[in-house]
Amino acid sequence: MDPIWWIVLAASAVVFALKITGYVVPQRLVQGPLLTRVAGLVTIGLLSSLVVAQTLSGEEGLVIDARVPAVALAGVLLWWRVPFIVVIILAAAVAAGLRLMGWMA
Amino acid sequence: MNQPDGEIRRARSQGIQVALAVSLYGTSFGALAVVAGFSVWQTMVLSLVMFSGASQFAVIGIVASGGVSAGLAAVLSAGLLGIRNGLYALRMSALLEPRGLMRFVAAQLTVDESTAVASAQPSREAGRAGFWTTAAFLFVGWNLSTLAGALLGDVMGDVRSFGLDAAAAAAFLGLVWPWLKRGEPLVVAIGAAVVSVVLLPVLPAGIPVLIVAVLAIGFGIYRHRVAPTKPESQGES
Numbered sequence: 001m002d003p004i005w006w007i008v009l010a011a012s013a014v015v016f017a018l019k020i021t022g023y024v025v026p027q028r029l030v031q032g033p034l035l036t037r038v039a040g041l042v043t044i045g046l047l048s049s050l051v052v053a054q055t056l057s058g059e060e061g062l063v064i065d066a067r068v069p070a071v072a073l074a075g076v077l078l079w080w081r082v083p084f085i086v087v088i089i090l091a092a093a094v095a096a097g098l099r100l101m102g103w104m105a
Numbered sequence: 106m107n108q109p110d111g112e113i114r115r116a117r118s119q120g121i122q123v124a125l126a127v128s129l130y131g132t133s134f135g136a137l138a139v140v141a142g143f144s145v146w147q148t149m150v151l152s153l154v155m156f157s158g159a160s161q162f163a164v165i166g167i168v169a170s171g172g173v174s175a176g177l178a179a180v181l182s183a184g185l186l187g188i189r190n191g192l193y194a195l196r197m198s199a200l201l202e203p204r205g206l207m208r209f210v211a212a213q214l215t216v217d218e219s220t221a222v223a224s225a226q227p228s229r230e231a232g233r234a235g236f237w238t239t240a241a242f243l244f245v246g247w248n249l250s251t252l253a254g255a256l257l258g259d260v261m262g263d264v265r266s267f268g269l270d271a272a273a274a275a276a277f278l279g280l281v282w283p284w285l286k287r288g289e290p291l292v293v294a295i296g297a298a299v300v301s302v303v304l305l306p307v308l309p310a311g312i313p314v315l316i317v318a319v320l321a322i323g324f325g326i327y328r329h330r331v332a333p334t335k336p337e338s339q340g341e342s
Contacts, residue, residue: 057305
C-alpha cells in the first residue's frame, strides 16, 4: 500500500481516538487546569513552529524568498481582522506576483 | 414569542455563518494536499475522517517538506494538535449528553468551531442547537470545498508560481492568531518560532515541530507550578 495511506489512516485514527475519549471517560479523571493549560500551549507552540517551517524551509536549510513578505502581509491583515479566506488568497497572490516579476523567486 | 426560541434561532444563524466562512478555507487545504503529493481520495479521507483543520494542515505540511519518511512526525503532530479536541469533547459531552451511536457522531464533529459556537450561547438548549448546526454545516461545507480544492490542485501544476506554499504558511498563522491574546501564549509562540529557526537547518523535517511540542509541555507544567491560576478559556474562534 502507498505509504501515504498509512500516514493518512494512522493520523486520522489518532485524532478520532482523542475526540471520542472526551465522550467516554469520566470527567473527573481528566479535567483540570494543568491539562487545559498544557493542551492550549502545545497547540500554540506547534502552530507557531509550523508557520516558521512553512515560511522559511528550503531544500538546504533556511531560505528567504517570496513567502516572507507574503506571510508578513498575512500578519498585518489578521491584525486588521480581515476574514481568514481573504488573508490566505492575498498571501498567495503576493507570493505569486513577486515570483512572476522575478523578485525573491 | 418566548425568549428560548429567539436564543435558539440566533445560535443557529451564528453557527451557519461560522461554518460557511471556515468551510471556504477547505479549498486551500484540498489544493495544498494534492500538491503535497496526496491523491484526491487521500485528501478526502483526511477531511472526512480526520476532520480537524489544524491536524490536517500539519499532516500535509510535514509530508510536503519531509516526504513519507517524516510520516511518524506527521502522525504525532496531528495527534498533539488533536489533544485540544479531546478537551473540547469533555465539555461538549456534558452539554450534549449523547447516547449510543450519537456519541461517535458528536465526537467526530467536536472541533474548534462547533465548540466555540456552543460555548458562546446563553442557555443549554441554544448551546446544543449551536453545536449541531455549526457541526452539520461545517462538515458538509468543509468536505465539499476540500473536494473542489483537490480537483483544482490536480490541474494546477507548479505550486510555487501560484504562491500556494505562502498560502499554507498564512493558513498556519491564521490558525494560531486567535490564541495570541495574552502574555503566556505569546511567549510560547515567540519561543517556538525562535527554536524552530535554530533547529530547522540541522534536523530532519518534522522533528523541530515535535521538539517545540515537548518544550511547550514543559513550559506549561512549569507555569502551572509557579502560577497555578486557571487561565480563562482561550483560542476558540
